[in-house]
Amino acid sequence: MPERIPQLPSDQDASGRSLGDEELAAVAEALRSGTLTSTKGHFVKALEERFAEQIGVRFAVATSSGTAAIHAAVAALDPEPGDEIVTTSVTDMGALAPILYQAAIPVFADVDPETLNVTAETIEARLSERTRAILVTHLFGNPCEMAAIRALADRHGIPLIEDCAQAFLARVDGDVVGRIGALGCFSLQQGKHITAGEGGLVVTDDEALARRVRLFVNKAWPYGESGPDHEFLALNYRMNELTGAVAGVQLGKLAAGVDARIDRAERLTRALRGIPGIGVPEHAPDSVHVYWRYALRVDGRVISGGPVGLAERLGTFGIASGPRYVQKPAFECRVFREQRTFGNSRFPFDRARPEALDWRGERFPGTYRGLEQVLVLPWNERYEDAHIDSLAASIEQVAAPDVRRVGVVQHERESA
Numbered sequence: 001m002p003e004r005i006p007q008l009p010s011d012q013d014a015s016g017r018s019l020g021d022e023e024l025a026a027v028a029e030a031l032r033s034g035t036l037t038s039t040k041g042h043f044v045k046a047l048e049e050r051f052a053e054q055i056g057v058r059f060a061v062a063t064s065s066g067t068a069a070i071h072a073a074v075a076a077l078d079p080e081p082g083d084e085i086v087t088t089s090v091t092d093m094g095a096l097a098p099i100l101y102q103a104a105i106p107v108f109a110d111v112d113p114e115t116l117n118v119t120a121e122t123i124e125a126r127l128s129e130r131t132r133a134i135l136v137t138h139l140f141g142n143p144c145e146m147a148a149i150r151a152l153a154d155r156h157g158i159p160l161i162e163d164c165a166q167a168f169l170a171r172v173d174g175d176v177v178g179r180i181g182a183l184g185c186f187s188l189q190q191g192k193h194i195t196a197g198e199g200g201l202v203v204t205d206d207e208a209l210a211r212r213v214r215l216f217v218n219k220a221w222p223y224g225e226s227g228p229d230h231e232f233l234a235l236n237y238r239m240n241e242l243t244g245a246v247a248g249v250q251l252g253k254l255a256a257g258v259d260a261r262i263d264r265a266e267r268l269t270r271a272l273r274g275i276p277g278i279g280v281p282e283h284a285p286d287s288v289h290v291y292w293r294y295a296l297r298v299d300g301r302v303i304s305g306g307p308v309g310l311a312e313r314l315g316t317f318g319i320a321s322g323p324r325y326v327q328k329p330a331f332e333c334r335v336f337r338e339q340r341t342f343g344n345s346r347f348p349f350d351r352a353r354p355e356a357l358d359w360r361g362e363r364f365p366g367t368y369r370g371l372e373q374v375l376v377l378p379w380n381e382r383y384e385d386a387h388i389d390s391l392a393a394s395i396e397q398v399a400a401p402d403v404r405r406v407g408v409v410q411h412e413r414e415s416a
Helices: 021-033 043-055 066-077 097-101 120-124 146-156 207-216 241-251 254-272 306-315 365-373 385-398 403-415
Strands: 059-063 084-088 105-109 131-137 160-163 183-187 200-204 294-298 374-377
Touching: 021 241, 043 059, 043 200, 043 241, 059 066, 059 207, 066 097, 066 131, 066 160, 066 183, 066 200, 066 207, 097 105, 120 146, 131 146, 146 160, 200 207, 254 294, 254 385, 294 306, 306 365, 306 374, 306 385, 365 374
Parallel strands: 084 105, 084 131, 131 160, 160 183
Antiparallel strands: 059 200, 183 200, 294 374
16 A cells, blocks of 8 residues: 555645635624625725726626626526527536526537637637527636737627636736626636635626626616616525625635745646656636646546546545546536426426537547546645645656557657
């Protein structure tokens, strides 16, 4: 049995989270105030102001979750039933359910198999006369090719939403993600760069969109305006003051935490680069990857069992890892395969073009190839050099390919 490495800090408990006395003090202050609703308190308002300043936008609106943030952003664009929103095939349901709840159709674009991000080319292939928005996800903290995607969106006059749940302070050509599109969405869920357990934020420079977002998270009631009334169908997605108190303190720790993640990731990349069958995370020269997770690419022709086999062998060292990340493309989930939405209505799928629901495998080569080779390592800002060095040594040991398999791959490459 291999020797176990030092236990890795986990973002599911205190070992991998930067929660401390400052958060406790902020929560105590909120409790002592007796005001826990954000419509009357000050913690959430302060968070919104500071977060907008951090991202470099005019407006930020806090929400009860990252899913609520996506929902509010989609609702701010007010799609008609049957309108289409082009998005990624590799994402969490929290970025897809809001589209369906707003009676729009998620149209899945293929991804780059190396990054599992959508590209301008894969998005353009899915545009139609019904496209109401583009929703991109900066997966694992690695920004999408935003210059090309933004140019595509502008050329077609289509609003762009950024899902930045995994990408706090990631940058493209010096620009922080979230402010590149019309709307940016963030999550404060347990495992994100900073956390309040749950919570989210929507950012924008557009005053009209900001008002629409704020209305949507407040049952469409315009607090503070004259002659208020419930202006349209909307939900209560407000963040409460306890969450806002924790999130406000966490925000002050964000930059240092991101720097730590990047520093440790670069150390691991240097250690792993060149190991046969292992591909390290790559990002564009003009971008900053902020490593929500550290995603390896595993060549099954070189390493026995591919990502699954490597994950099993890492498990003998006490290292948990996730082969295939989400296991399957989003469109293979039951909600899409069986169109299970509102009763037996199939709504809004019953309003979709046949092409929008065409999920044949040959249309998604990058998706299937990418999921077949990805192995996701847990990551957080509490890793130290000793953790990284032991992790790298363990990966190198269990990834050691046999000579015959390497010889076969080398022969194939030379013959190509």
